[in-house]
Amino acid sequence: MTFTGPWTEDRAAAAEARVQSDLEFVCDVVRSALGPRMVALVLVGSYARGEGGASMCGEVRAFNDYDLVVLVRAGSLASVRGSLEALSSVCEARCGVSVDLWPVALETLARLPRTLFWFDVAQGGAKVLFGPSDVLAAVGTRHGECPPIEEAARLLANRAAGIALSRLGGRWGASAIRARHAHKAVLAVGDALLLGSRKYRIGLAERSALVRTLCFGTEAYGDLPDMYDDALAFRRGPERWLESHGPDVSEWNDRVVARVSEWHLRFERWRLGPIDSPLEYGARTSGIYRDSEELRGPRAALSAVLWGLRERRASSAHPRELLARAAVAIAYTDRPSLDRACLRTLGVGLRDALPALERLVQRGG
Numbered sequence: 001m002t003f004t005g006p007w008t009e010d011r012a013a014a015a016e017a018r019v020q021s022d023l024e025f026v027c028d029v030v031r032s033a034l035g036p037r038m039v040a041l042v043l044v045g046s047y048a049r050g051e052g053g054a055s056m057c058g059e060v061r062a063f064n065d066y067d068l069v070v071l072v073r074a075g076s077l078a079s080v081r082g083s084l085e086a087l088s089s090v091c092e093a094r095c096g097v098s099v100d101l102w103p104v105a106l107e108t109l110a111r112l113p114r115t116l117f118w119f120d121v122a123q124g125g126a127k128v129l130f131g132p133s134d135v136l137a138a139v140g141t142r143h144g145e146c147p148p149i150e151e152a153a154r155l156l157a158n159r160a161a162g163i164a165l166s167r168l169g170g171r172w173g174a175s176a177i178r179a180r181h182a183h184k185a186v187l188a189v190g191d192a193l194l195l196g197s198r199k200y201r202i203g204l205a206e207r208s209a210l211v212r213t214l215c216f217g218t219e220a221y222g223d224l225p226d227m228y229d230d231a232l233a234f235r236r237g238p239e240r241w242l243e244s245h246g247p248d249v250s251e252w253n254d255r256v257v258a259r260v261s262e263w264h265l266r267f268e269r270w271r272l273g274p275i276d277s278p279l280e281y282g283a284r285t286s287g288i289y290r291d292s293e294e295l296r297g298p299r300a301a302l303s304a305v306l307w308g309l310r311e312r313r314a315s316s317a318h319p320r321e322l323l324a325r326a327a328v329a330i331a332y333t334d335r336p337s338l339d340r341a342c343l344r345t346l347g348v349g350l351r352d353a354l355p356a357l358e359r360l361v362q363r364g365g
Contacts (some may be wrong), residue, residue, distance in 0.1 A: 003027075003128070006050040007023075007052050009052065009235075015062075016110050018319035019054070022061075022062060022066065023066070023129060024130075025091065026066065026095070029087055029091060030070060030351060034072070034083065037080060038071070038131075039072060039106050040071040040133075040135040041068060041131060041201070042069040042127070042128050043067070043126065044068065044069060044121055044125060045064070045065075046235075048125055049203065053237070056239060061096045062096070063238055065098040066091075066097060066100070069102050070102065070103045071104055071105075071131065072105060073105075074107050076105075079183075084101040084103055088100065088101050106135075109136070110138040114145075114147050114148060115147055115151055119145075119147045119200075121139055122139045122140045125202045133283060149161070151194060152192035153289065153324070154320070155192060155195075156188050156189070156192050157320075157328065158188075158258075158323075158327075159184050159185035159188040160327035162180075162181030162185065163331040164327045164330035164357060165328075165354070165357060167331060168330070168350075169354065172354075175248060175249045176223075179234065179238070180234070181246075182253050182256045182257055183230070183256075185260045186256065187228060187262060189231075189260060190208075191207065191269070192267055195355050197214060211224065211225050212225040220266065223259070264332070265278070265328075268281065270290070278331070278332035278341070279333050279344070282326065282328060282330075282341055283344055287321065288321050288325070289318075289321060319364030320364040323363075330342060330345065330353070346360070
């Protein structure tokens, strides 16, 4: 292997070695399985930028997920999808965190939709682990400008989905997981403001400074900069953060989620018009992502139809739209209305909501 870090923000030797070992394992596994069908393997996200977190309590391991793009040759996309799903499970068992292997056809790089994900890649938030070093050159020609505002809404909805899963319990209800999803939602609020003002940058430290400048002197967002920095501290050392807050984060979590709810709905009112409550947002029939390139055209329509048939639901909405409505309603509505929120957005009551939401997150996240 020729690729090297740094991978983590703190640069601790043990964490750097663990991430390096994980990525070498993933690269070996994927190369062995796909052979000549794979052109390149590209790491994206916080570890690619050298800003990843690490869990240093007991066994040293990565804290953030590993996100990787698998670039394949023309005609190989369909044949590798199933293989990559199986390989993700193998890699996750070894690494101890989620490993997302996303197949992309090489010839599509120059016409990919303008998303926050590809904007980050174009701005340097990617590292080639295997393949030609210039394989991503075509991405920058289309993704050099800040992505559309709907990408901020998508980011907020995905983070609301994490809070919703934590609220429904099961394996998502542990204190560390609840704290993680709440912190990620706070970061999403700050990033959404930066996207809305066309000031978004990929570096965490630069974003933190910009959020503080943007929110200075504002009544609505006055406490966001400190909460944003607290979320960054959690990413760097979750164990230290949890130790300082005690074993039960319920009170902290409720307070943070309440603020995120206010900010999230305030953003969506600015973008979509009047929204009085999370339940009203969940009941929307007009498009939440009206201008999304990915949600237009026959393929998106087919995806919506197939999802409706699979879930036995009479809905023509894309799974990503359905996820946004369900996530906001379940994450932020009051406890007495939670069962109604599940019924309205997932078609099942509170008892059966968790697996239904997990499936929707898998399809629409």
